[in-house]
Amino acid sequence: MLQVFRNSAKGHVGKIIVGLIVVTFVLFGAESIVSIAGNNSPATVNGEKISEIDFQRSLASQQQALVSQYGAEFAAQLANSSLLRNQVLSELINQTLEQQLTSDLKFQVSDEQVLKTLADVPAFQIDGKFDKGVYESLLASNGYTHASFLAEQKELLALTQMQASVQNSAFNVEKIASRYAKLGAQQREVRYKEFSSVNFLSEAQATEQEILDYYNENQDQFVSPEQIKVSFVSLTQEHLASQVEVTDAQIEQAYNSYVAELESRVSRSISHIMFTEGDDLMAQAQAAIERLNNGEQFADLAAELSDDPGSSDIGGELGELFEGVYADELYNAAISLAAPGDYSAPVATDDGVHIIRLDSLESPTIEPLSELREQLVAQIKIDTAAQELYVVQEELADVAFTSSDIAEVAETFGVDVQTSDWIQRDTTQGIFANDDLKSAAFSDAVVFSDELSDVVRLENNDLVVLQKTDYQEEMLRELEEVSEQIASIVQLEKSRELMQQAIDSAVATATVDDSWQPAVSVTRVDAEALPSEVLVTAFELAKPSEGQPSISASAVQGDTAYVVAVTAVNEIEPSAEQLEASQNLSSQLASIDQLQLMFNLAREQAKIKIR
Structure with missing residues (x-):
């Protein structure tokens, strides 16, 4: 649990x-x-x-x-x-x-x-x-x-x-577990040959016609994106906070709130002995009180006397005390206990009669004002600035609307004008990673009318207004500018095609020679013995026929691929550890199937209406 x-x-x-x-x-x-x-x-x-x-x-x-x-x-x-x-x-x-x-x-x-x-x-x-x-x-x-x-x-x-x-x-079927174990213990003799497109680059030079064809067919890859440079002003919460003056009254109010918050976080855990059966529950509880007064242990009495099956065997423990969970009478009795180990007089509720013991009482440490003064002042400034930002936002919007130059806005609010590098619609760095700010920068009013932008509030609550300083529209780059880039792309594609041809030829001939890696005997879990693609492919292959290996190509991973040959399959008797692991695996799979089967049956029989 x-x-x-x-x-x-x-x-x-x-x-x-x-x-x-x-x-x-x-x-x-x-x-x-x-x-x-x-x-x-x-x-x-x-x-x-x-x-x-x-x-x-x-x-x-x-x-x-x-x-x-x-x-x-x-x-x-x-x-x-x-x-x-x-x-x-x-x-x-x-x-x-x-x-x-x-x-x-x-x-x-x-x-x-x-x-x-x-x-x-x-x-x-x-x-x-x-x-x-x-x-x-x-x-x-x-x-x-x-x-x-x-x-x-x-x-x-x-x-x-x-x-x-x-x-x-x-x-759990024992035969299935045994089969898992045998598959896990099985060893295969594996050889492989590695192919890399890099080895075919010299044979794959791009011609001028191929470069031109690629350029014409893939012009969307060679478009310079729309971009803009801007000047902007930023009103930060920190800037406003630095101008806030904090009074002693504000500090005292903040400290009182801090104290009240910590006092509300007192944590109590409790135990109880509950009486629900018998003619005189109050008398039973009082008798238990007398035994407690005589030195008997609360946990022992809970185990002996309590009618609460959920807690009697663990000393009557109820755990953390929460208001609203227990009856008011029980809760009020619990919070009146002053020290761990104290227990209440009998408490009657609708459920029965209880004796409540306070097991633990933990209160956060309240620091003196002298220790917190600097921290409280900083927080008051931040909170005040955050509130003032909403007022300043309206003022900033008004000034930006009536100004023709971003410098006028900067002068009004006593901040510096900042400049950006080129910004694109997919920029992800700095403040222009903010989608709203990019939208403002590329708005028609900013780009084509040379107006100042609307005010944008960033995630950290900073306020930004910007103005265009330079703009470039989207355009197709000239062939001469991108020809070297295209030549590299075409060459790589051709080298991969040549590599695939070589792989297909190696699989078709079904011949293993000295250019292949030496044979390695592996199980399914020998991850360090072979490249992972080789190991997976080796155990997907059928058993080799007499004198003829089973051969197949692995999946191509980027510019590298393998041709894999299994030359022999050896059935090894599983160890005791392998048998145990397989039995555990089989049990887990059977458990999952059992649960899924039960749910599927409930699903099939359910009456479900979608509106």
Whole structure:
């Protein structure tokens, strides 16, 4: 259980915490799902509705992942496509089916089981210790409350338990494992010959006609892109911050907020002894209090007396205390305990009567104002500057609109005019990697009307206005300018063609001579003995016939390829270690098949409606 949550800290896209817990199955027939029109429930699975909220949240997560992986410009082409929407809906249908299957098989997880694991999640820790503020902040940034996260974790942990149970029930066929072992132990005598296009360059000189033909057929490769040089001014947050004056009152207010934030991050873990069975629960609890007062251990009494099956065998431990998870009476009693080891008087709730013990109490260290003053001043300046930027943005826009020269803007705001090198529409370096700034630079108003651009706010909140200083439109480069480049391209293509002809000839003759590498005896896992392409090809070949090797060409990797010959195949008896490894592999594959088969059956029998 703990490993599931430890692993969950490694995710970085979308639902960071729980993304690695779910095992998603392939949904057969997903390509038949049609696009979604606006509807409160885009699909139902066996009568259970998939909410529009869940769909939109999952869609937004996928869209953000596309932006992170491919950049805003390319991702925009896919973000609202029917393909992505269908994929998101397919995943939600899968998840719903899995949850229904888990419920049907009676797999359940309690709040306490989840709460006990939270302290061990690295993503929720600072310096190796659980931090309530980090926990709540991380949940909020991913669209969760504590209650919704807890509910989802319960579902996912129950799903994980169901999957493990089904996989463990898989039947492993010994003959299959034995076959895997024999294949793994098999040795092959391999020879190969390497071919490189470099060796054919001298025979592949490009003629003038070939250069001309290539130029005419591939002119799009020789177009000089549209480019522009600009002068610009940049109003930075740091520049505004340097002009902010901070008062003592602001510093005091910031320090008080700091103190209040740390005080709210007190972390408590608790245990309990719970009484739910009997005629007089309060009397049972009071008797337990007397035994505690007489020196008996809380954990021993929890194991002996507690009616909570989820915690009695672990000393009554409930883990981290969270408001809203437990009954108010229990929560209030817990937070009233002053020191670890203190325990409460009997507490009655709707679930029974409890004795609560405070196991640990951790409070962040509050630094004195004298230690934080410089840091607080810097933060106040940054925050104030960030707010003022929105006012300054309007002023900058007004000045830029009424100015004919970027120097006027620079003088008004007391900053320097900066100049750029050539900028192209696909520039990825410096501030002009920003798509909005490039769009402004290449706008008709800037390029053709010599106007100052609109104000552009960068990712770091800097404000930029620019003006054209030079411009070159897209144009086809002259043949003389690119002829050497084309000659190299044509020569390389011809050398590759000659290399392929030599490879085809070597395979056709099926003859192994002294120009080939000496024979090497290898197994499938001898990665260092041969080039990887040679090893893969060698074990794809059929067994050689008597006196005649099996020969084939490997896949061409750039300008290098191999012709591979297997001259003999030797069946070796597997070792005990190989047999054990094969049995483990066979069991894993059988487990996966068992789980997939069960899901496929549920999928086939499910009543799914797409709206």
